[in-house]
Amino acid sequence: MLGVPKNEKPTWLSRLAARPEVHRAIRTFRLQEVTSVALKVRPIKRRLPNSGAEYRVRYLESFLMADEIFRRRIYREAFEGLDVRSFVDLGSNVGYFPIFAAELTGRRDLVGIAVDGNRAMTDETQWHIDHNRFANVKALWGIVGYPSDVKEATFYLNPSNVSCSAQPVLNPDVPSKGAIKEVTVPTVDVARAWKEHAGDQRVDVLKIDVEGFEREVLGTCGDLLARTSSVVVEWHKWIASEGEVESLLRDRGFERFRTISEDPYCGVAVYRPRAS
Known part of the structure; x- marks a missing residue:
């Protein structure tokens, strides 16, 4: 989960989420x-x-996600200065990002795809798409970050839906809520999926929150990045460093536009293509 954006005071929910004893209580009492x-x-x-x-x-973690996305509007700086008409959401979870994009832009006709490896989260994202009649947004079940010739891969389901990932190593400073389950899911070639869905349209905002799999995703989505105007990415420090993420984006022609938040576990920043 994201930290508190710079220059903003933490809410009571973000304070609770940062306390290990809260996570232990959630597991103990099966909250x-x-x-x-x-x-x-x-x-x-x-x-x-x-x-x-x-x-x-519909999930306990969604209270914190709603606080982050809709109240504190942690993704708003990824949209700054852009006429956003399209997006790609990698690590969609329950599907709040497409709703936030519609709220911030005032558009119901946004073109987008939202991808998650947890089938239950993909189903919840699809519910939000259907319920809000986002006719041009598509939910996809699968993992991104693999070469196009790999058709299936292992995904690790954590009892906490915000900690599911294509890699199994959890934050060592946050107590686990239970045992991890390994499942096999299809992979998604995100550049191909975008072209099939949106043709040659540019991606105005690409959001990446893949719980420690960001190096693999950034290393395999060069074709998508080539047509992207703004990238907002969360890096998870126990797996990927800020320097590794920034280096991969720099190699693709991006530079840091703004750091949104950073705490001992994660950081979030917006990157934009370098000026010619």
């Missing part, structure tokens, strides 16, 4: 299972003022 059962019976729904788009909360 994820209890909350999920209750929210599946009666999910919490919220309508956003600018776009009229609506999101729902």
Whole structure:
């Protein structure tokens, strides 16, 4: 999960998320299972003022995600100065980023794809797409970050849906919520998927939040980056350093536009193509 954006005070939710004892209590009292059962019976729904788009909360982690994305608007700087009409969301989780994009731009006709390796999260993303009638947005189930000749790969499902990843190493400073389950899922050639969905249209904003698999993703999506105007990426320090992420993007012609947030575990920054 993201840290607190620079120049902003943490909310009570972000403070709780940073405390290891909170994570231990969630596991001990099985709060994820209890909350999920209750929210599946009666999910919490919220309508956003600018776009009229609506999101729902059906998982415990989604409270923090909604706080980050809709209240603190942590992705807004990726849109700064751009007339955003398209996006790619890698690591979509429950599908809040497409809703935020619609809210920030005021557009319901955005063209986008949202990819996640957790089938339950892809289904939740699809619900948000259908519910909000985002006719030009497509949810894809699969893993990005593999060569095009690799058709399937292992994905690691964590009891906490924000910690699922194509790599198995969890943040050592955040107590696990339970055992990891290995599943085999299809891979997604994201550049090909974009071309099939959007033709030659540029990607105005590319969001990457893949829980430690960012080096692999950045190393294999050069064709997509070549047509991208803004990249917002989260790096996970126990796997990938800021320098590694920045070097991969620099090799693709990008430079740092702005750092959004950084804490002992993760960092988030926006990159833009270098001026000629």
